[in-house]
Amino acid sequence: MDMIEQCGLLNQHWYAAALTKELKVNKPFSCMIFELPLVLWKRSDGSVVAFLDRCTHRNAPLSYGKIQNDCLVCPYHGWTYNPAGECVQIPSEGNHKERIMNRQVESFPVRQQDDLLWVWMGRQTEPDHDPFSMPIIRKPGWRYYYMQTDFNNNVTNLVENFMDVPHTVFVHKGWFRDKKQLRVPMTVERTDNSVLVSYHQKSDSIGAFNWLVNPKKLPMIHTDKFYMPNNTRVDYIFGEEERGFVISSTCTPVKPDFTRVYTLIAYKFGMMNPLASLFLPPYTRKVIEQDVWIMDIQGQNLKKFPTPEFKSTPADTLHVYIESLRNWAASGGEGPKPNPIKKDGEFWI
Ligand code: FES
Numbered sequence: 001m002d003m004i005e006q007c008g009l010l011n012q013h014w015y016a017a018a019l020t021k022e023l024k025v026n027k028p029f030s031c032m033i034f035e036l037p038l039v040l041w042k043r044s045d046g047s048v049v050a051f052l053d054r055c056t057h058r059n060a061p062l063s064y065g066k067i068q069n070d071c072l073v074c075p076y077h078g079w080t081y082n083p084a085g086e087c088v089q090i091p092s093e094g095n096h097k098e099r100i101m102n103r104q105v106e107s108f109p110v111r112q113q114d115d116l117l118w119v120w121m122g123r124q125t126e127p128d129h130d131p132f133s134m135p136i137i138r139k140p141g142w143r144y145y146y147m148q149t150d151f152n153n154n155v156t157n158l159v160e161n162f163m164d165v166p167h168t169v170f171v172h173k174g175w176f177r178d179k180k181q182l183r184v185p186m187t188v189e190r191t192d193n194s195v196l197v198s199y200h201q202k203s204d205s206i207g208a209f210n211w212l213v214n215p216k217k218l219p220m221i222h223t224d225k226f227y228m229p230n231n232t233r234v235d236y237i238f239g240e241e242e243r244g245f246v247i248s249s250t251c252t253p254v255k256p257d258f259t260r261v262y263t264l265i266a267y268k269f270g271m272m273n274p275l276a277s278l279f280l281p282p283y284t285r286k287v288i289e290q291d292v293w294i295m296d297i298q299g300q301n302l303k304k305f306p307t308p309e310f311k312s313t314p315a316d317t318l319h320v321y322i323e324s325l326r327n328w329a330a331s332g333g334e335g336p337k338p339n340p341i342k343k344d345g346e347f348w349i
């Protein structure tokens, strides 16, 4: 459980613990964030409670317990915790309430937002901002769905992968983008909590699917955005938002080299929406599995080289900026915070 102690300021955020629909009435749900086992459970009013998944008595996992009268009952000896985490009943003490004072399980603030359950991991601190707003585009013509994927790699490498364009012509060759030696001018900006990339190209080589995404060959706007500490958003918008798709991810660090990612796919393909709703889920699953593979082998290799060296080209500017922000937070905010900066560059895909 060292991860939470060594993460500097990275825990001072909301992390997605589950899709809202995963949490069932009367069934505690177990998950892990920063190596901390958590149990989530639902009260009768629909609100959700999160505890450290450990009974204060003999450390049995509360996630195996029962929900009774808006309390969580440990499966081992029945110690009973109210939503604030206070132990309110110890069956072996009969009705002697005075004997059960001051036994409290650690609880965490929970928010339900954008079909996800978010847990504030700041422990001793109160939430000072809202969870990342997943761009569910609630406008006519847009549809969306979530995917949940486990990766054997850390959050930094994953958010970089989700924003990385040059890998697409290798890892997703023939599936997402084909290699055409297309010049891509870009602007990369680092603010104090984000990295924003705009690509200045009117069209792209998303060859395999141009008939679906952009049959009229409308001008394209492509932007990639990273928001501290673990969120990405990739937009492809055609014309005046006549069509488009937006892929957003929030990464939950489970263990140092294991991350659960919630990916929101939002799309607007006009008349093609019904067809897209059939074909996009298996297609996006295939593309994500290709990233699962490359992240797995990179992750394994990084373990063989504990002090890796990274060489960079202008196409890697966003990697460098993301690492500077995350490393600063991971250090606990030591030294000067990375400056806001804006740079133009170009690469070829
Ligand atoms: S371990 Fe939970 S009640 Fe004993």
Ligand SMILES: [Fe+2]
Pocket: 161, 162, 167, 168, 171, 172, 291
């Ligand atoms: Fe990818």
